[in-house]
Amino acid sequence: SYELTQPPSVSVSPGQTARITCSGDTLPKQYAYWYQQKPGQAPLLMIYKDNERPSGVPERFSGSTSGTTVTLTISGVQAEDEAVYYCQSADRGDCVFGGGTKLTVL
């Protein structure tokens, strides 16, 4: 199996831009996905195939990729964006999540 590494925490003030990274040796060859999880709730898909946004997800959420690192960017962070964010990738027959990043809106 393989690993995806995320920072444990990121803090931003409302209106600023938050960037959450996810690193892994296999990411240049695999799509990345991002999920938002609020306390007591199931995860919610926010970004798929590196940078595509499901319908209903605000435009301030975007994804990008560069080499072995993928990034979730939240522009103009709002208080409601405070949550834990998980990256995920997969190869045939296997699927891995990052450890999660707690986004705190100051």
Add this chain to the structure above:
Amino acid sequence: QVPLQQWGAGLLKPSETLSLTCAVYIGSFSGYSWSWIRQPPGKGLEWIGEINHSGSTNYNPSLKSRVTISVDTSKNQFSLKLKSVTAADTAVYYCARVITGTTWLAYYYYYFDVWGKGTTVTVSS
């Protein structure tokens, strides 16, 4: 109707078998693969495995020896069994719909677009 409705025993003793079922009320059951994911208290997500409508499965290598995922297409349901549980199996267990395939450029994709609400399973003597 809840898109994915899951249920099962919430309290187990060590060495018992965990058993959960997820009923699908969204979309075409046969057109998708279905997965189980768990989350220990205060920790991250762990993929357990998946099954497609024809019964083909893939499992997390770390759990493969103890896991069985099955499907009942007549009821649009799929199930998880995890045998010989220990305290380390205490977690919230989620069922989820899998979106998977290959793009025209042959890139593989695999992600979860619909999740159940989760079932808390505690293993304690």
